Amino acid sequence: MIRKPNRKIAVDGAAVVREALGRIESPSRRRLLQRSLTLGGLALLTGCTMSDENSVEQALVKVSRFNDRVQGWIFDPNKLAPTYPDSMITRPFPFNAYYGEDEIRQVDAESYRLEVTGLVADRHAWTLAELQRMPQTDQVTRHICVEGWSAIGKWGGVRFSEFLARVGADTSARYVGFKCADDYYTSIDMATALHAQTLLTLTYDGQRLPPRYGFPLKLRMPTKLGYKNPKHIQAIFVTNTYPGGYWEDQGYNWFGGS
Secondary structure (H helix, E strand, C coil): CCCCCCCCCCCCHHHHHHHHHHCCCCHHHHHHHHHHCCHHHHHHHHCCCCCCHHHHHHHHHHHHHHHHHHHHHHCCCCCCCCCCCHHHCCCCCCCCCCCCHHHCCCCCCCCCCEEEEECCCCCCCECHHHHHHCCCEEEEEEEECCCCCEEEEEEEEEEHHHHHHHCCCCCCCCEEEEEECCCCEEEEEHHHHCCCCCEEEEEECCEECCHHHCCCCEEECCCECHHHCCCCEEEEEEECCCCCCCCHHHCCCCCCEC
16 A cells, blocks of 8 residues: 655635635624634634535634633633723613614513523512512623624613522523523523623613613623623523523624623
8 A cells, every 4th residue: 555645735824714704794793703713713714625615614613612612711700890980881872682773672561570490499480579679789881792892881780690599590500591572592601690790680870771771681791792691581591401592503602701
């Protein structure tokens, strides 16, 4: 048997990345992937065949999952995001969703119930009044959008860690998932759920949370990109089964750290 000598093919990594990103139709997704490409991710991309769209897509998914793991490893649950004085609040705070303002979901406050399921001891459905009776706190933090803009807002509500403790959540579980009135859904890691700045928000800038910002309930996490902050929350569940998310199931990074 004649053995062919091993030949190393030189690969222009930057060109590979440019071409791969160019194949992604969504500008926001291109920006997200461009931000999150690592040396490990570049190695994955340089191993794919650029003439094969499936190969490119599979490589980009691997990059995304790789970066999820890296972000999870380096996330410090004790490190706080910067806070700001009220004078720096962005007014008006931008509306942002996968639909227009004329499609904002209207939720009835009186009939609203927050469903809590999964690995929790107390599964009763919460009214807004019950949530409002819990200890409240507020924060002025920066919302960072994957589309490239940011804004500073003032959010008030219940520390999510305290809510999870109240319902007897198994904090050794891997995920907390959310289902929303606008059909949005997402999930986060337990370390972020327990972070001191992760809030179940009921107010914005000292007033009842407006529908455009997620009434009746929004999760606010200054340690995550904007798409990880669900609005109009109707259900929360604790699980060890990966729940995915609206954008995450379309290829966005799941961890979504800011």
